[in-house]
Amino acid sequence: MADDALLPTPRRVLGHPELLARSRPRPDADAKLRGAAGYPTHRLRPGQLHGAVLGSPVPHARLVAIDTSAAQRIAGVRAVVTAAAISGPALYGLRHVDRPALCTDRVRCVGDPIAAVAADTAQTAQAALAAIRVTLEPLAVVDDAEAALAPTAARVHERGNLLHRVHYASADEAAWAAAEAACAHVVEGEYLSPRQMHVCLETEGGVAEPDGQGGLVLWWGCQNPERDRQVIAAMLCLPPERVRVVGSPVGGSYGAKDELTVQPIAALLAFRSGRSVRLHLSRPASTDLGVKRHPMRVRMRSGCDAQGRLLLHRVEILADTGAYATHGPEVLDAAVEHAVGPYAWTALAIEARLAYTNNGIAGAFRGFGAVQTQWALEQQIDRLARACGIDALAFRSRNLVAPDAPGPLGQEVVPSDGPRLALAQLSRLPIWLERGTVSDDDEGRYRYGLGVAMVHRSDGFGRGGPNGGKLALALASDGRIELRVSLTEMGQSLAESMKALAVRYLGCGEDDLRPVIGDSALAPDTGAAAASRSTSLLHRALSGAARDWIAALGEQAARHLEVAAGTLRFGPGGWSDLQGRPRLSLAELAEVLRTDLPHRVIHIEPEETPSPVPGSHWVFGACAAAARVRIDTWTGALQVQQLALASALGPVVSPMGLLGQMEGGALMGQGMATIERLPMRDARYLARNLDAYLVPTLADAPCAELHAIEDLMPGDTVGPRGAGEIAVNIAVPAVANAVSAAIGMPVERLPIDPDDLLDFLEREA
Amino acid sequence: MNPSTTIDVSLVVNDAPVVLHCEPSRRLLTVLREDLGLTGAKPGCGVGRCGACLVWLDGEPVNACLVMAYQTQGRAVTTIESVGASAASEPVRRALADCGAVQCGYCAPGLVMMMTHLHTRVPRPDAAQAAADLCGQLCRCTGYGGLQRAIGTLFPG
Numbered sequence: 001m002a003d004d005a006l007l008p009t010p011r012r013v014l015g016h017p018e019l020l021a022r023s024r025p026r027p028d029a030d031a032k033l034r035g036a037a038g039y040p041t042h043r044l045r046p047g048q049l050h051g052a053v054l055g056s057p058v059p060h061a062r063l064v065a066i067d068t069s070a071a072q073r074i075a076g077v078r079a080v081v082t083a084a085a086i087s088g089p090a091l092y093g094l095r096h097v098d099r100p101a102l103c104t105d106r107v108r109c110v111g112d113p114i115a116a117v118a119a120d121t122a123q124t125a126q127a128a129l130a131a132i133r134v135t136l137e138p139l140a141v142v143d144d145a146e147a148a149l150a151p152t153a154a155r156v157h158e159r160g161n162l163l164h165r166v167h168y169a170s171a172d173e174a175a176w177a178a179a180e181a182a183c184a185h186v187v188e189g190e191y192l193s194p195r196q197m198h199v200c201l202e203t204e205g206g207v208a209e210p211d212g213q214g215g216l217v218l219w220w221g222c223q224n225p226e227r228d229r230q231v232i233a234a235m236l237c238l239p240p241e242r243v244r245v246v247g248s249p250v251g252g253s254y255g256a257k258d259e260l261t262v263q264p265i266a267a268l269l270a271f272r273s274g275r276s277v278r279l280h281l282s283r284p285a286s287t288d289l290g291v292k293r294h295p296m297r298v299r300m301r302s303g304c305d306a307q308g309r310l311l312l313h314r315v316e317i318l319a320d321t322g323a324y325a326t327h328g329p330e331v332l333d334a335a336v337e338h339a340v341g342p343y344a345w346t347a348l349a350i351e352a353r354l355a356y357t358n359n360g361i362a363g364a365f366r367g368f369g370a371v372q373t374q375w376a377l378e379q380q381i382d383r384l385a386r387a388c389g390i391d392a393l394a395f396r397s398r399n400l401v402a403p404d405a406p407g408p409l410g411q412e413v414v415p416s417d418g419p420r421l422a423l424a425q426l427s428r429l430p431i432w433l434e435r436g437t438v439s440d441d442d443e444g445r446y447r448y449g450l451g452v453a454m455v456h457r458s459d460g461f462g463r464g465g466p467n468g469g470k471l472a473l474a475l476a477s478d479g480r481i482e483l484r485v486s487l488t489e490m491g492q493s494l495a496e497s498m499k500a501l502a503v504r505y506l507g508c509g510e511d512d513l514r515p516v517i518g519d520s521a522l523a524p525d526t527g528a529a530a531a532s533r534s535t536s537l538l539h540r541a542l543s544g545a546a547r548d549w550i551a552a553l554g555e556q557a558a559r560h561l562e563v564a565a566g567t568l569r570f571g572p573g574g575w576s577d578l579q580g581r582p583r584l585s586l587a588e589l590a591e592v593l594r595t596d597l598p599h600r601v602i603h604i605e606p607e608e609t610p611s612p613v614p615g616s617h618w619v620f621g622a623c624a625a626a627a628r629v630r631i632d633t634w635t636g637a638l639q640v641q642q643l644a645l646a647s648a649l650g651p652v653v654s655p656m657g658l659l660g661q662m663e664g665g666a667l668m669g670q671g672m673a674t675i676e677r678l679p680m681r682d683a684r685y686l687a688r689n690l691d692a693y694l695v696p697t698l699a700d701a702p703c704a705e706l707h708a709i710e711d712l713m714p715g716d717t718v719g720p721r722g723a724g725e726i727a728v729n730i731a732v733p734a735v736a737n738a739v740s741a742a743i744g745m746p747v748e749r750l751p752i753d754p755d756d757l758l759d760f761l762e763r764e765a
Numbered sequence: 766m767n768p769s770t771t772i773d774v775s776l777v778v779n780d781a782p783v784v785l786h787c788e789p790s791r792r793l794l795t796v797l798r799e800d801l802g803l804t805g806a807k808p809g810c811g812v813g814r815c816g817a818c819l820v821w822l823d824g825e826p827v828n829a830c831l832v833m834a835y836q837t838q839g840r841a842v843t844t845i846e847s848v849g850a851s852a853a854s855e856p857v858r859r860a861l862a863d864c865g866a867v868q869c870g871y872c873a874p875g876l877v878m879m880m881t882h883l884h885t886r887v888p889r890p891d892a893a894q895a896a897a898d899l900c901g902q903l904c905r906c907t908g909y910g911g912l913q914r915a916i917g918t919l920f921p922g
């Protein structure tokens with residue numbers, strides 16, 4: 001490879017076999033395998049009421065009247081609520097407060113909640129819903145983002161349909177003209193990213209219950225119990241401390257449960273009825289009301305000189321956020337920032353718009369805005385590499401920004417050599433070294449292709465986001481050290497990461513630590529378990545404060561033993577003297593201090609880029625990948641056979657956790673690239689269950705391998721980068737590029753349709 | 766049949782005789798969770814596609830969302846609450862835990878039910894057959910890497 005010399009050699013790499021060898025079963029695996037994990041939706045108790053929600057049957061209408069009198073007269077109906085029952089603020093939202101818990105005067109998408117009931121049985125609840133008379137006056141349906149932004153379009157919200165707009169340019173007109181003039185190759189494409197559905201196997205649900213003292217407890221799988229608590233407390237005009245939210249464990253989220261959906265309704269029903277109410281959406285109802293990945297149309301015009309140096313990159317993004325904002329603006333910001341990639345461009349211009357429509361609701365989804373522009377960018381990069389006659393890896397490596405260069409939008413960022421290291425590692429893997437052996441066989445029936453992709457992606461929220469947080473360290477009365485966070489366990493192996501980091505920074509034994517997770521009553525506000533931030537946040541908190549705290553405990557131990565603190569050493573179980581003889585266990589210290597057990601809240605200050613670029617990020621991780629696909633030229637069937645990932649995310653905290661996040665994220669990305677299709681017509685989902693919306697099965701899983709590069713730049717204080725999302729980001733372009741490599745077809749629309757492959761092959765023949 | 770009529774259904778659940786009084790429209794999954802407090806079988810889709818509610822009916826795997834309660838008259842239903850505590854599932858649970866086949870865990874009980882059924886079948890299926898039979902168990906978290914490894918250890922050949 002021509003540019004091998006440019007690539008550094010990673011020093012610390014955990015290959016797939018090493019990751020497996022270091023993996024240990026998750027602490028919660030056995031309970032989950034026995035069916036005893038205790039999800040909030042399983043909190044079924046005798047005497048609970050059954051909640052049910054009446055969603056809008058139409059995508060857009062004025063809500064003229066709701067008559068619930070007949071429903072209220074049905075025996076066994078304990079509460080019927082509409083927006084009129086809400087005493088606090090009618091709307092909630094993250095950046096834009098635009099979403100009603102129950103609709104007031106307008107419905108904006110199919111399934112938009114109009115009313116809800118709580119009844120003795122599920123059948124009675126359904127009968128009550130059927131008895132509610134709703135008068136709707138249909139409004140013009142806005143079912144296309146481009147049409148939504150036309151001056152004459154019907155307004156989904158009074159403020160207009162343009163929810164968010166971003167403009168970024170790095171060059172003036174003269175610099176553009178110079179870059180244009182220097183281009184030897186220019187490629188243009190329009191890339192359509194689909195709505196993707198999260199398909200958490202556990203749909204939205206849980207239990208709301210009065211606490212007997214005028215307050216409320218909500219058991220509900222979510223990503224941010226503290227936020228749920230604040231929204232619900234405000235809605236019910238309760239002080240926040242009167243509402244407790246237990247948000248863990250979660251039967252899958254991937255962003256779907258980051259923002260509230262129907263838990264305010266469950267809370268309202270429990271509050272009005274004075275009874276415990278359970279609510280668990282059916283799969284079709286979850287499809288209607290749950291958020292999706294933002295569909296985007298991404299246009300790119302990119303050019304390079306004859307030597308393959310990238311010069312110009314013009315990007316235009318149009319995204320559809322549906323009826324309510326939720327995370328939409330941040331998703332668009334991420335799409336913009338990641339449209340640049342880890343590449344150096346002379347001239348860069350990005351225009352992005354986000355429109356309200358009546359097409360369901362789009363929101364947070366693992367890969368978060370970035371993936372939609374990354375696969376488009378990586379297609380462009382491959383096309384330019386081919387035009388220059390340079391291999392995909394060499395082309396990328398010669399165009400990476402320097403490790404200490406500014407970030408994608410010119411902002412100051414933490415220096416990172418991740419992209420270079422990831423490409424270097426990929427260049428050493430058999431899948432790349434043996435690329436020449438990928439050839440068509442089986443008498444021409446199958447075509448094979450090897451695709452390469454490179455992404456970097458941000459950690460945490462962008463500038464101005466809720467990047468801070470709090471967590472607590474405490475010595476419990478039984479001598480366990482508790483690490484208390486309001487983050488939730490969604491499968492990402494939070495408890496294991498907490499244990500591993502505690503062992504590293506507190507110096508305690510693994511069993512000395514008790515992770516306390518996901519309960520707003522037991523932990524300070526840690527913020528959302530989202531944006532690949534949990535591991536980094538824990539690392540920052542513990543690397544900063546853990547030693548001080550354990551030293552303070554050591555002083556108390558020394559005081560009790562009447563020795564100098566310097567004569568004790570802390571380790572698993574407690575304190576020993578300098579000869580290693582046990583002196584005082586954690587349990588003994590807890591007994592001594594039982595009336596005043598040590599407890600410290602750690603404040604994590606938001607770490608953000610100092611550059612005034614709204615929404616831009618400070619920390620990036622990187623991943624390179626190669627995918628090998630097989631295309632059946634008779635049927636158009638596409639099979640991803642092999643996927644090799646080289647991640648550069650810093651020190652590995654939990655080997656099994658990392659492997660699982662990367663394997664799982666990759667197949668989710670592969671699903672988006674290949675089979676996950678959620679068509680809409682007239683603002684209605686045409687697939688509402690898993691018989692029509694297909695997700696990958698075991699048969700679709702490729703032979704995957706992960707090589708985790710642990711190297712960081714000298715002086716790096718960030719430590720491990722989050723691994724929760726980046727595999728989604730990398731898998732989509734890797735698969736798309738492999739398809740292009742196999743048959744030469746530019747991929748401009750996902751999921752890749754077998755019919756499109758066959759049409760292309762036919763035209764080619 | 767009048768949907769509001771209650772019928773009696775006699776069956777055996779996890780080796781214990783049970784008499785249900787339920788509407789004919791009630792599904793086995795609902796009965797297990799609501800009436801018998803057995804929440805190990807999980808609702809995921811209600812149309813037999815995800816496998817999260819898999820139980821054994823007379824020893825054969827079925828999705829409990831697709832079985833009506835009345836269809837269990839005189840038959841034996843076995844759920845994860847029984848199988849998960851049995852020695853028969855121990856190698857399966859250990860392999861799934863060791864190989865990283867569990868994340869959020871919502872699919873895990875169905876997976877254990879199907880895999881234990883395959884692992885105890887005589888003759889034991891080979892890896893390819895086991896993998897084919899496990900395609901009805903959807904997992905959205907793991908990407909099936911852990912499951913592939915667990916199949917490799919449990920179904921050699």
